[in-house]
Amino acid sequence: MKKHYNTILRLLEKCKSIGELKQLHSLMITTSITRSVIPLSRLIDFCADSKSGDLHYAKSVFDQIDEPSVYIWNSMIKGLSNSETPAEALFMYREMLQRGYSPDHFTFPFVLKACSIIRDLRYGRSVHSCILKTGFQLNVYASTALLHMYVCCADIEEGLKVFDIIPKWNVVAWASLIAGYVNNNRAKEAIKVFKDMERWNVEPNEITMVNVLVACARSRDIDTGKWVHNYLCQIGYDPFMSTNSNVILATALLDMYAKCGSLQTAWDLFNKMPQRNVVAWNSMIGAYSQYGRAEEALGFFFDMQIAGFDPDQATFLGVIGACAHFGALALGQSLHAYISKTTMDKDVAIGTALVDMYVKIGDAESAWRIFNNLEKKDVMAWTSMIIGLAMQGNGVEALLTFERMQEDATVIPDKIIYIGVLCACSHVGLVDEGWKHFDAMKNIYGITPTVEHYGCMVDLLSRAGLFKEAIKLVEEMPIRPNIAIWGALLNGCQIYENVSLADQVRRDMAEFEPHGSGVYVLISNIYARVGRWQEVKLARESMKYKKIAKTPGHSSVEMKLLTLI
DNA sequence: CTAGGGTTAG
Numbered sequence: 001m002k003k004h005y006n007t008i009l010r011l012l013e014k015c016k017s018i019g020e021l022k023q024l025h026s027l028m029i030t031t032s033i034t035r036s037v038i039p040l041s042r043l044i045d046f047c048a049d050s051k052s053g054d055l056h057y058a059k060s061v062f063d064q065i066d067e068p069s070v071y072i073w074n075s076m077i078k079g080l081s082n083s084e085t086p087a088e089a090l091f092m093y094r095e096m097l098q099r100g101y102s103p104d105h106f107t108f109p110f111v112l113k114a115c116s117i118i119r120d121l122r123y124g125r126s127v128h129s130c131i132l133k134t135g136f137q138l139n140v141y142a143s144t145a146l147l148h149m150y151v152c153c154a155d156i157e158e159g160l161k162v163f164d165i166i167p168k169w170n171v172v173a174w175a176s177l178i179a180g181y182v183n184n185n186r187a188k189e190a191i192k193v194f195k196d197m198e199r200w201n202v203e204p205n206e207i208t209m210v211n212v213l214v215a216c217a218r219s220r221d222i223d224t225g226k227w228v229h230n231y232l233c234q235i236g237y238d239p240f241m242s243t244n245s246n247v248i249l250a251t252a253l254l255d256m257y258a259k260c261g262s263l264q265t266a267w268d269l270f271n272k273m274p275q276r277n278v279v280a281w282n283s284m285i286g287a288y289s290q291y292g293r294a295e296e297a298l299g300f301f302f303d304m305q306i307a308g309f310d311p312d313q314a315t316f317l318g319v320i321g322a323c324a325h326f327g328a329l330a331l332g333q334s335l336h337a338y339i340s341k342t343t344m345d346k347d348v349a350i351g352t353a354l355v356d357m358y359v360k361i362g363d364a365e366s367a368w369r370i371f372n373n374l375e376k377k378d379v380m381a382w383t384s385m386i387i388g389l390a391m392q393g394n395g396v397e398a399l400l401t402f403e404r405m406q407e408d409a410t411v412i413p414d415k416i417i418y419i420g421v422l423c424a425c426s427h428v429g430l431v432d433e434g435w436k437h438f439d440a441m442k443n444i445y446g447i448t449p450t451v452e453h454y455g456c457m458v459d460l461l462s463r464a465g466l467f468k469e470a471i472k473l474v475e476e477m478p479i480r481p482n483i484a485i486w487g488a489l490l491n492g493c494q495i496y497e498n499v500s501l502a503d504q505v506r507r508d509m510a511e512f513e514p515h516g517s518g519v520y521v522l523i524s525n526i527y528a529r530v531g532r533w534q535e536v537k538l539a540r541e542s543m544k545y546k547k548i549a550k551t552p553g554h555s556s557v558e559m560k561l562l563t564l565i
Numbered sequence: 566c567t568a569g570g571g572t573t574a575g
Binding site for chain 2: 144254348
């Protein structure tokens with residue numbers, strides 16, 4: 001018996017496949033070793049592991065245990081939180097409590113991880129109170145996991161409170177905090193936190209570097225980015241050397257340069273990468289597309305496939321953007337044809353990009369067809385349609401579309417869509433309509449107008465020759481006027497040949513830089529600048545896990561065909 | 566016998 005025990009324990013340690021494990025399991029049953037805690041724990045551990053295991057099997061074994069040890073509960077919760085269905089980890093945890101077991105300091109990190117993935121702030125809070133009740137708030141792992149949960153659920157302020165009570169500010173806690181700021185569109189603060197960390201003499205590691213580089217990329221802070229690059233070189237760490245290459249770090253560095261507009265440096269680094277992945281390619285495609293170098297972006301797209309990588313959703317988003325910019329109608333259409341054969345055609349993000357592309361190319365009919373085919377239209381899908389119509393000069397249809405959107409109570413207008421709406425009003429010259437929407441935005445939806453909104457209104461009023469109203473609005477607005485505001489006023493002056501006002505405006509705006517662009521150019525990049533994408537991404541991810549989304553399968557043959565055109 | 570943080574994207 002004892003002999004069996006030791007042999008089986010050793011075999012369990014060496015076990016590599018689920019097949020072997022099942023054999024061992026039957027051996028354990030015949031020798032009654034399933035009653036022993038340690039071998040049973042090992043067994044569960046192995047099965048519940050997301051890589052090598054078989055969760056289904058783990059569950060069936062687990063169900064046969066009358067009194068699972070806390071260790072075993074933890075293993076199950078860990079396995080489920082790493083699975084495709086993290087919400088099940090929470091059910092398991094709840095069951096554990098209901099059956100009267102007390103969680104320990106290993107339980108909390110696993111449960112909190114599940115909360116983080118599905119962004120369940122409510123559940124996370126209840127775990128927090130349980131941590132307080134059970135007295136584990138000073139456990140570094142539990143509190144760091146708690147911090148991570150809060151920032152994942154976009155509650156940075158609560159995360160900060162947790163951070164403050166973490167007994168020793170370790171590198172992981174700092175990294176969570178930095179990532180928290182980055183992912184909540186507060187990249188500048190993320191960099192501040194990084195600098196604080198330096199002051200506390202905590203050495204950054206590879207993961208910290210990735211976080212900071214993402215922060216630099218998002219806030220276009222190439223100086224801090226270069227500092228990190230330099231730091232890496234100084235500690236003798238070269239993420240581009242094949243011996244110690246770290247694809248994620250290398251990609252983050254490359255992307256930082258790419259987003260900051262140093263395309264050449266990004267390209268050099270990309271060439272130096274000992275191994276690339278789809279993210280690195282996507283980063284290049286996205287950056288070249290963003291900086292108006294659509295031809296090269298498309299070149300990366302083709303090369304990527306020659307190199308044997310399958311394009312994914314992010315790839316298409318970048319390439320569609322490039323087509324829109326480049327007016328590459330034929331390629332855009334074939335991308336569209338390809339996408340429509342995959343499950344990606346139901347994807348709002350892809351659909352919105354396609355709508356935007358067709359609208360920019362001037363094919364409103366195709367834009368409409370895609371838009372109408374979207375099962376679930378979010379505010380951004382509507383926005384791309386409405387702004388697209390407005391930019392094409394079809395203000396009336398843009399406004400009608402906005403009214404149609406408002407029939408769907410689930411879509412809440414945001415500040416971006418109102419830029420499109422106000423812009424449409426100024427195109428058509430509907431002053432009363434413009435005021436109506438401007439007021440509704442403030443009073444019904446509680447949106448504080450930005451300089452862009454004022455720009456649209458000033459444009460609308462001065463195009464209508466209502467200079468008194470326009471100037472009153474400029475004087476009353478609580479923000480500094482920008483070049484677009486002055487431009488709108490000047491434009492009106494020009495139409496009505498109001499020389500005296502023009503002179504006054506030119507004097508007022510003399511302190512501002514003379515270059516700038518019109519309202520429409522502002523609009524096209526506003527979403528990116530306002531940075532609402534991240535919130536949408538969070539929401540989408542939580543949907544994905546809650547609904548147990550299926551991953552699309554697609555044939556690469558079609559992609560190969562596509563490259564031949 | 567178990568543990569915490571990481572890359573692209575409308």
